[in-house]
Amino acid sequence: MVNTQTKPAPTRRNRQYEKRLSAILKAAAKTIAREGYEGASVRRVAARAKIGLSGIYYYFHNKEELLFALQEHTFSTLVETLQERLASAETPEEKLRAVIDNHFEYFVNNLDELKVCVHEIESLSGHYYKQVLKIRQGYFALVKKVIREVRGRRTGIDPNLAALFLFGSLNWVYMWYDPRKNTEMKKLSKQLRRIYFNGMTAP
Amino acid sequence: MVNTQTKPAPTRRNRQYEKRLSAILKAAAKTIAREGYEGASVRRVAARAKIGLSGIYYYFHNKEELLFALQEHTFSTLVETLQERLASAETPEEKLRAVIDNHFEYFVNNLDELKVCVHEIESLSGHYYKQVLKIRQGYFALVKKVIREVRGRRTGIDPNLAALFLFGSLNWVYMWYDPRKNTEMKKLSKQLRRIYFNGMTAP
DNA sequence: TAATAATTAGAACGAACGTTCGATTTATTT
DNA sequence: AAATAAATCGAACGTTCGTTCTAATTATTA
Numbered sequence: 001m002v003n004t005q006t007k008p009a010p011t012r013r014n015r016q017y018e019k020r021l022s023a024i025l026k027a028a029a030k031t032i033a034r035e036g037y038e039g040a041s042v043r044r045v046a047a048r049a050k051i052g053l054s055g056i057y058y059y060f061h062n063k064e065e066l067l068f069a070l071q072e073h074t075f076s077t078l079v080e081t082l083q084e085r086l087a088s089a090e091t092p093e094e095k096l097r098a099v100i101d102n103h104f105e106y107f108v109n110n111l112d113e114l115k116v117c118v119h120e121i122e123s124l125s126g127h128y129y130k131q132v133l134k135i136r137q138g139y140f141a142l143v144k145k146v147i148r149e150v151r152g153r154r155t156g157i158d159p160n161l162a163a164l165f166l167f168g169s170l171n172w173v174y175m176w177y178d179p180r181k182n183t184e185m186k187k188l189s190k191q192l193r194r195i196y197f198n199g200m201t202a203p
Numbered sequence: 204m205v206n207t208q209t210k211p212a213p214t215r216r217n218r219q220y221e222k223r224l225s226a227i228l229k230a231a232a233k234t235i236a237r238e239g240y241e242g243a244s245v246r247r248v249a250a251r252a253k254i255g256l257s258g259i260y261y262y263f264h265n266k267e268e269l270l271f272a273l274q275e276h277t278f279s280t281l282v283e284t285l286q287e288r289l290a291s292a293e294t295p296e297e298k299l300r301a302v303i304d305n306h307f308e309y310f311v312n313n314l315d316e317l318k319v320c321v322h323e324i325e326s327l328s329g330h331y332y333k334q335v336l337k338i339r340q341g342y343f344a345l346v347k348k349v350i351r352e353v354r355g356r357r358t359g360i361d362p363n364l365a366a367l368f369l370f371g372s373l374n375w376v377y378m379w380y381d382p383r384k385n386t387e388m389k390k391l392s393k394q395l396r397r398i399y400f401n402g403m404t405a406p
Numbered sequence: 407t408a409a410t411a412a413t414t415a416g417a418a419c420g421a422a423c424g425t426t427c428g429a430t431t432t433a434t435t436t
Numbered sequence: 437a438a439a440t441a442a443a444t445c446g447a448a449c450g451t452t453c454g455t456t457c458t459a460a461t462t463a464t465t466a
Contacts, residue, residue, distance in 0.1 A: 016413095016463095017412090017413090020413090035241075036239065036240075036241050036325075036326070037239075037241075038238075038239050038241035038242040039241040039326075041452075041453065041454085042453085042454065042455085043452085043453080043454090051414080051415095052414060052415050052416075053415090053416090053454095053455095054414075054415070054416080054417095054455085054456080054457090055413080055414055055415080057454090057455070057456080058412090058413065058414075062454075062455075063454065063455090119322070121378075122239075123239070123242075156397065157394070157397070157398075158390070158394055161390075161391065161394045161395075162394065162398065164372075164375070164376075164379055165372040165375075165394070165395055165398060166372075167375060168371040168372035168373070168374065168375025168376070168378075169367075169368040169369075169371035169372050169375075170371070171371065171375060172367070172368075172370060172371025172372075172374060172375060173367075173371070175324075175371075176367055187361070187364075188364065191360070191361055191364045191365065191368070192364075192368055194359065194360070194402065194405075195360075195365065195368060195398070195399060195402030195403060196398060196402060197402075198401055198402045198403075198405035199397065199398030199399060199400075199401045199402030199405075200398060200401075202397075202401035202402075202405055219433095219443095220442090220443090223443090244422075244423065244424085245423085245424065245425085246422085246423080246424090254444080254445095255444060255445050255446075256424095256425095256445090256446090257425085257426080257427085257444075257445065257446080257447095258443080258444055258445075260424095260425070260426080261442090261443065261444075265424075265425075266424065266425090407466100408465105408466085409464105409465080409466075410463100410464080410465070410466085411462100411463085411464070411465085412461100412462080412463070412464080413460105413461080413462070413463085414459105414460080414461070414462080415458105415459085415460070415461085416457105416458095416459085416460095417456105417457090417458090417459100418455105418456085418457085418458105419454105419455085419456075419457095420453105420454100420455100421452105421453080421454090422451105422452090422453075422454100423450105423451080423452070423453080424449105424450100424451090424452100425448105425449085425450095425451105426447105426448085426449075427446105427447090427448085427449100428445105428446100428447095429444105429445085429446090429447105430443100430444080430445070430446095431442105431443080431444070431445080432441105432442080432443070432444080433440105433441085433442070433443085434439105434440080434441070434442085435438105435439080435440070435441085436437100436438080436439070436440085
């Protein structure tokens, strides 16, 4: 069972536990990214994590909790790093850059995880869904605030829609990005910033 | 079995056949949109289409062919209507508008189908995948050409990336659009055009 | 070292899956 | 009306699924 509350002294045993746990999460990310949540079987996740089938159920109550842990961890990290970046940005343009760079950089370093987060949101239900939704809404609020600053006093730009469109551009990347053709992240970021900054600040 | 070659006289029987067929496609679109391709069972598709389970296999060889027929029909129509719109557009701005309006209008009238097309591309394999990929590449080429015209002789804008970003914004809509809160399509289109047109034509 | 707790392995469960097949019903043709 | 073809149905197949349970193994504590 995942324990997100207590943090006992990091004994060797605990370190082993957490290693296994993140190995399972990594295996789940790769498997679900390739086969989809419904298509990915717990058996294949276990095989990739080099653990028995029932071993998975020692760390997670069920398959859905596995997906939840993956999304919750990935999204939380994404929000955290964005907040750090935003704290050291001053102008609206710098803040927009923080948003875009943060998303792209995290993306290239966690291809499978982010693909799962983007593609399998609706595979969660009930409490799991609500909790992830909350984190995503927090992320969205951060971005919307930045966009409002970029827009300034200009009329004709709806920050809500602009943020949604920007999210689309960012989240769509996993559909076409090929890590083997190591496209320069700097170029990606520059292009997207150019379009959205100019697009929202033009008279 | 789907027959896309011969087109015999539209007897009453044939009309019944095609009615059933599109009823199945509609049921499949709704079911797959809600449950995902792997999650949607042929049994539930059949139930929604008011036909027996084995009845599906009279019209389609297997489940994947059902998904293929859905995507092939939807995407082909999308490309066709875009070509018509582009033919009657003159300036680059009008053409960009054609792209965006076409996508949005088709989207609101075919919510389930477009969601499946966007979300289940990778659920196809082999020949099915290649064939749909071809259509999508044709669509992409059309849009890229328009973007090249909008850009004109300006440097610093990569039409390829710009097209991909635009596709992201367009395809992401299914994640947040709520038909019950009938958001005005005109506003959506206007906002997106404003961002991308200004974004690509600014000095 | 003995007792205790944490972790893993293996077998088994019922349920649901995609697909097939022969029989039956419905529509068309002779 | 009889013969033929098209369309539908219901039952069944083998497979895979998520999950559970008990026993064995490993690590920690006393």
